[in-house]
Amino acid sequence: MQLHRAPIRSQLLAVVIGVAGGLAAYFSGLPLPWMLGPMIANTIAAMIKVPVTGPARLRPYVMPVIGVMLGSGVTADVVGLLGSWVMTLLLLPLFLACAAGISYAVYRRLGRYDPVTAFYSAMPGGLNEMVILGTEAGGDERRIALAHAARVLIIIVFVALFFGLVLGVSSGGRGASLWVGIYEITVQDYVILGACAVAGMFLGKRIGLPAAAVFGPMILSGIAHIAGWVTVAPPSVLVIAAQITIGTIIGTRFVGASLAEVRKDIGLSAVASFLMLLAAIGFAEVIVLVSAIPLAQAFLAFSPGGLTEMSLLTLAMEQDVAYVSIMHIIRITLVIALAPLVFRWVRGRKGPL
Known part of the structure; x- marks a missing residue:
């Protein structure tokens, strides 16, 4: 019985620490x-061996709630801008090749990782997918997982701080101007948004959408908002709860890793992430020159963080959620589809990676 309770207690402890961390960050004005x-x-709790576990339950x-939130940012005006996304779609594969190449050089040459581990640690795709593919190819599962966890952590921190402290963009802190209360939404709104969440999740999984639990609800929520069936976003308290979760x-992905492992992986990831973000800025500048898309949105679209995390970050920054989310979905889909093919092709040349 105690064995069953321990994970629950450690998850509750992680959530309590997360709420405390969120409150501290909120009152300190952190983006x-x-x-x-x-x-x-x-992350600090994991490093000092506090018995925390991620609230996987x-x-x-x-995830479906996040998808509904993201879909609430889709409007008819946004759909009308689809034509301006063409250049981003054309440049995205080139950016991925550039970012992956830079990151691979860091892990292989600087970190001295074996070729397989370096390759799948460097791919700017989803954490779970890269761990599975890398392990099947013979890579070090733990190092690949730590590399991607560190990348997501570092990129989100850097991008949020850059927007808040350098660009002065509001990010949902004390300066947030829009608050949707629980009682501001009608019963009909709750029913429609709830239906989008549940039906979108099942539909997304049924047809094999990438990040189905997020993207499916996002599509249905976007349709509902464009059609005018619902005109509000989910309550702000759910937005906050989603971000805390x-x-x-x-943060708890680093549980069980030694300080030496984390120090090396975070160090390498910091170098790789910084170089990838420099490349993202460069590609974003090109987008600004050839289209009407603002630099902030183009930068968010190219920043190789996690799909859910970058989408939430975009929502908090009050940027174009549809544009950024779709670009990240395409990014992750391309990486998952092409990474094994590229790996086999490079290995087939019989030269060292």
Whole structure:
């Protein structure tokens, strides 16, 4: 019985630490407080061996809610801008090749990782997918997982701080101007948004959408908002709860890793992430020159963080959620589809990676 209770207690402890971290970040004025606060607090807790576990039981409930939130940012005006996304779509594969090449050089030459581990650690795709593919190819599962966890953590922190401290963009902290209360939404709104969440999740999985639990609800929510069936976003308290949950899960990914492992992996990931973000800025500048898309949105679209995390970050920054989310979905899909093919092709040349 005690064995069953321990994980629950450790998950509750992680959530409590996440809430405390979010509150501390909120009152200190940190950008994106409800995600960064729990991330940082639980990362520290994991490093000092506090018995925390990611609230995995909450994840299936949070993901569809996040999808509905993201879909609420889709409007008819946004759909009308689809033509301006063409250049981003054309440049995205080139950016991925550039970012992956830079990151691979860091892990292989600087970190001295074996070729397989370096390759799948460097791919700017989804954490779970890269761990599975890398392990099947013979890579070091733990190092690949730590590399991607560190990349997501570092990129979110850097991008949030850059927007908040350099660009002065509001990110859901004390300066947030829009608050949707629980009682501001009608019963009909709750029914429609709930239906989008549940039906979208099942539909997304049924047809094999990438990140189905998020993207499916996002599509249905976007349709509902464009059609005018619902005109509000989910309550702000759910937005905060979603960010706390995601931040807590990211922070607890470092549980069980030694300080030496984390120090090396975070160091290498910091170098790789910084270079990838420099490339993202460069590609974003090109987008600005040839289209009407603002630099902030183009930069978010190219920043290789996690799909859910970058989408939440975009929502908090009050940027174009549809544009950024779709670009990240395409990014992750391309990496998952092409990474094994590229790996086999490079290995087939019989030269060292």
